[in-house]
Amino acid sequence: MPPSPAQRPTSRRTPPDWLVRTLKPQRAPTPWAAVARAAIAMSTPLAIGLATDHPTYGALAGMGALSGVIGDTADAYRMRILNIAVPQLFGALGVTIGSAVFGHGWLAVTAVTAIALVSGMISTIGAVASVAGLLLLLNCVVGAGLPMPGDWWLAPLLMTSGGALVLLLALLAWPLRGGVPERAAVASTYRGVAYLLEAASQNPLEYAETRLAVTQSLNQAYDLVLARRARTHGRNPELVRLVSQLNAVTPVVEAAPAVHECGVPLPPQVPDAVRALADVIASGRTADSAPLELPEPDGPASRALDHAVRHAAEVAARTGDSEFTNIDDRLGHPAALRVRARRGARNVILSGASWRYGLRLALCIGIAQALVSLVPVPRSYWVALTITFVMKPDFGSVFSRAVLRALGTAAGLLVAAAVLSEVPLGWWDVPVMLLLAALIPALTPRGYAFQTAAITPVILLLSDILNHQGTALLAPRLLDSLMGCAIALVAGYLLWPESWHTRIGDRLADAVADTAMYVECAFGETKDPAVRARMRRRLYRDLSVIRTEFQRALTEPPPTGRRAAAWWPLVVAVERIVDATTAARVRVRHGSPAPSSAEVTQVVLQLRELAQGLRDSVVLAEVRADFGGGPGLREGVLEQVRQEVAAARAIGVRGGPTGEQPTTA
Structure with missing residues (x-):
């Protein structure tokens, strides 16, 4: 986390803060096991295809393996089955639908747009559903844009077999390391x-x-x-x-x-x-x-x-x-898969957020498909592929991802140019793929631009095996990526008002309101320790989400990034309030006098007033000294909580609902 993000004067030669944060590589260890799996899983299908004189089949299986490599992020073996196998099934469905509408003009546009709506909505359920929705749309776009060899079932079978190879390699050590x-x-x-x-x-x-x-x-x-x-x-x-x-x-x-x-x-x-x-x-x-x-x-x-x-x-x-046997679960018993599936489906259908995102993604994909149907664009499916990656809801800022996608594609094209111009088609593709595929899991933790730079030459090498166009693929790839980024920025970002303000204030308000409920629970009549533990865990989980949202918002260009940076003092203040509340509960449990009901009521009312002020984005008044009680209340165990609330209220919020910008008083 950077130091206080107050705006500093910068020279003309210094890049803006949002761009520096966007391009800064992240620190992360290299997942060597995933590197080895990616190299083996993506080079093996090519070798088998060349050995059987069906290199196009090997390339299709390699595309499926690429999808498995992208989803190979879980540590637990059972989670690997879900993270890799479930998205592969959706990917097979996507390529089947895409192949069925290949060459059917506006029917293909309608079908891909509808799949984009479904993909966007299910992507809001969770991590596995997000990857499944991604592959559903990606493979549908590929199937609608490329002629597939053989019968209708061959392409989905080959792509699924590539993903199955990644899963098999990921589970090899399960008997020994379960x-x-x-x-x-x-x-x-x-x-x-x-x-x-x-x-x-x-x-x-x-x-x-x-x-x-x-x-x-x-x-x-x-x-x-x-x-x-x-x-x-x-x-x-x-x-x-x-x-x-x-x-x-x-x-x-x-x-x-x-x-x-x-x-x-x-x-x-x-x-x-x-x-x-x-x-x-x-x-x-x-x-x-x-x-x-x-x-x-x-x-x-x-x-x-x-x-x-x-x-x-x-x-x-x-x-x-x-x-x-008597250990308290603290978080309750986890629901069964079928129960969570029904709950997720119900939330998707009834959630306004899932419909809004689905419509945004469908609008962008529809525009892209309509554009390439009216204007001849080589390899036009790359436009929709770019939009699909840029518009993912759980991958961060649309704006920063569009910038990173363009830069990463340009860097990847330099590598691809060297490979396509110097490496002849045939068996030399196998060792080259072995090296290029290993870079994907190695660079993915560094950031989206690095992942894009690693994936681009792999996709172009597979495309060259399918189409034998060599370096002629480079210019269309760059053009299509830039077109996709432009469509995502305009139709998926600029045209939507929610892109121009952060959600930090609303989430901070929710956290403060939940803190008020926690104070009532921790010092009121509720005696169940499991209830208190769940509330405290949820509070700190929400604060973690707020920090993530804050980091994402800092990568937005002005004025959104500046508004987000101004929230930093209040983010810290709310975290201190929650910490002070937890500390007060711990002291009471181990010997300090419990607060009176009047003291609890006073703090709860102050917290709720702070939460309402954050939602309304109004200037918060100073804390009243005798809010709900006399001076004696300020000697209780909740005095530190009250002081932290006073500090948060003194920071204040300036502006209206559209100009949410905290400022120090």
Whole structure:
């Protein structure tokens, strides 16, 4: 996260901040296993095609393998089946529909536009549905724009076989490494919590960033474990143990804000103990049942942390399945796949957001298909392919993706030009594909421009095998990509008012309103700890989403990027409010006096007033000293929460609904 994004004067030679953020490569480890799978899965079909004297069949299977490589992002083996297999089925359906309308003029335009609407709507369900919708539309566009060899069933069969090869390679180590990704995710969360405890007591400047990383790690671990648990019939002891270990680290995370608020350095034995638990979980062993040797706690925050760490150690030391029978799930039992499928379908049909996105994507695809039907454009299907990638709802800003797509395509064309001009058709394509395919998973984590630069020469090499046009493919590819980016920018971005303002304010308001509900739950009559835990987890998950939305908005050009940057002080302020609320609850649970009902009512009303002010985008007044009570209320456990609310209200919001722009008072 960059420092405070206040606008700084820049010289004429300095590129704008939004462009720098858009082009800056992301830090990420190289997934070497995925690199090896991509290289083998995409070069093998070409070798088989050449060996059987059917290179076009090998190219089609390679296209299917490319789709599998793009979807090969999951760590858990069961999730790999969904991430790769389900989208392949939708891709087979897409190429079948596209092939059926190939060469039918306006019927093809109508069919592809309708598929774009369906693709856009189902893409809003979740990650797997997003990739499935992407392949549905991509393969439909390819089928409608390219003549497919053989009978109608051959092309979908070949493309699906390429994706199946990627899936097979992804599952080879399952018998030997089953459960390892889930344990690694839980262990990574424990290590992140150890760093959080050190930052909370020793490095306040890094605390907010470390807490965000822990929230994301905890979200990922829960999603991974619960997703696998939802697919396991009966009671799986290993998964129950992992859920209990995640539940056990949650009180440690809750105690961190209280430690941070106290500002007293922690003894190193405490984070070291959490790291030792992480090593035990990663190895699959059982922790030593001997009590931990930790310093004597001093104060409610230290007692809370000491109790939480010791409880986590006790959970890690449990061995028998019977010892986990009464473990509280904290997040509830995950719904079955069929239940979630029905829920997702119902949400798509009734959701205004899914209809709006579906219509935006259908409008862009319809314009592209109509344009290339009226104006002769070589390889016209590339226009729609570009729009499909740029307009994905979960891939970030449409504007920045259009810019990155154009730049990435240009860079990829330079590589493709060297390959197509120097490498003869035939067996030399196999080692070249081996090298080019390995770059896709290696560069994808760096950013969308890098992914596009890696995919472009692969697609052009496969297209050359199908059409034998060599370097003649380069200029049409660049032209079609620029046309697709232009259509996406105009019809999918500029014409829609929602593109010109951020959703940060609304989401901050929702988070503040949820915090008010959490205060009522944490200090009111509700005694169920599972309810409080779910509310707190949802709050921090929402704050993580707000941070992601903030980062996305910073890549937008002015004025959207400037408006987003101005929200930064309030983003931090709301995070501090939630932390202060969590710290207050921890102190009450470990010895501090509980707040009175009048104090709780006062804070709840102030939070709701702040939430309404964020929604209305009005200037917020200073906090009234005696809002709902007398001066004595300011001596309670919620005083820190009240101070953070006052700080947030002092920041204020200036402007109307269309010009949402916070400003310091």
